[in-house]
Amino acid sequence: MRLNKSLPWWVLIFSCLFNLLFAAFFFYWMIRQRFDHLPFAPPQVAVIPLTQAKANVIKALWELDFEKLSSFLKDDRHVEDGYCIRDFALALMVHRHFFAIKRALSSPDRRITKIKLNKSEVMVLFDKLSDEAFFQMEQFLAKERAPYTTQGLFIKMQEDSSYATPFMQSEEFLAVYTLFRRENPGITPHEVCEFFKERDWEAFKKGYDFLAETGDFSQEAYGEIVKEFQMKRTGIDQLRLSREKEHRTNSPSKIHVIGEGETLWMIARRYKVSLDDLIRKNHLQSTVIRPGQSLKIPSYKSVIWEESRDHPDAKAHTS
Incomplete structure (x- = not known):
């Protein structure tokens, strides 16, 4: 097909203008797409x-x-x-x-x-x-x-152990648990959760924030995070040891027969003793227990429980 060479001059001008406008719009669209993804600071909150x-x-x-x-x-x-x-x-x-x-x-x-x-x-x-x-x-x-929120679950599980399960499903806990499991292959989520229960939210959050920012799951990172937790607990641990020494008596230890579905950390919370002391008292090699097994309960209460005035288990349990 041959081009018509007799097109009016105004048609040619209109065609040129149309092409220029199309090109300008195209470049504007490209530039806007790029600038929309630039990391501008968010507007200041009033x-x-x-x-x-x-x-x-x-x-x-x-x-x-x-x-x-x-x-x-x-x-x-x-x-x-x-x-x-x-x-x-x-x-x-x-x-x-x-x-x-x-x-x-x-x-x-x-x-x-x-x-x-x-x-x-x-x-x-x-x-x-x-x-x-x-x-x-x-x-x-x-x-x-x-x-x-995860912080809310952390606080609520201090009062009600049923909130431990949703806390252990949180992104923050899973990240920190991954780090602990790399250094302690046999450790369970419940053991790590119990470790955090006796510490404060700020120490836990500091550990998670470090992992989120650095992605560092090395042995050195584990050491730094655990060190932070231990620093938060030093004063309470010293108080616990001195008070527990005062509370020890010559009275025989209580015997608890493990029921169906019970775990070691649940029993520790029931009798208001620390998980570590319960393990040492019974010379356990792990936290695995079975129904019908007898456990000796330390004859004192952990200071951690005595200081928790608002804990729902404030009244002593008897078996």
């Missing part, structure tokens, strides 16, 4: 003052437990500045009760504002959450037995 209206709502909700606070997630009565009662209830669930909002909401994009409660304490408010978002949280709470 900090709003604690007005009287906000303070009144926070004060009314402050002492409520987790379950009661969750019942206010339906309360859309307006308070101030576009915030409803449900916004403050959610903020307190996260701030005081470690609600795992990241697991509850499918969308990771959440705008936040900080509200200053006092000179040292700041609480996060989640902005512009839709009715659908609050519905998702209600659904999550209805089906999730342990709707807490």
Whole structure:
């Protein structure tokens, strides 16, 4: 097919302009794609003052437990500045009760504002959450037995051992357990979990943060992390040894017959003795026990239990 050489001049000009516009749009699109992935710093989070209206709502909700606070997630009565009662209830669930909002909401994009409660304490408010978002949280709470962050699970398992299982399924625990297992091939998740129970969250988090940042699972890393845990425990260990020495008597040890489904760490918690002392008392080579086996229980209580005033096992158990 031969080109028509008699095309009007304005058609040629229009064709050139169209090609230029197309090329400009193409380059704009390419540049935008590249700049969208640049690591720009996130916008600074606004900090709003604690007005009287906000303070009144926070004060009314402050002492409520987790379950009661969750019942206010339906309360859309307006308070101030576009915030409803449900916004403050959610903020307190996260701030005081470690609600795992990241697991509850499918969308990771959440705008936040900080509200200053006092000179040292700041609480996060989640902005512009839709009715659908609050519905998702209600659904999550209805089906999730342990709707807490890893820190929340760590704290709660000090009071209720049933929270040890979801804690051991967390990303943070699995990373640290992997490190411990490399250096101690026979160690079980329950043993590592028991090791952490007698330590604080900050020591555990410091170990996990180190692994997450460096990816270092070497013997040296293990030594540094365990050293940090031991430093956190030095004072308590010294107190435990001195107090346990005072508590020892000439009375015969209790005998516990192991029941079906019982583990060594469960028995230690029941009688408020340390796992290490229970193992030494019975000359055990591992934590593997069997139903019907008899265990001698040390005749003193560990200081760890005596200092846990809020522990649900505050009253002595008898067998």
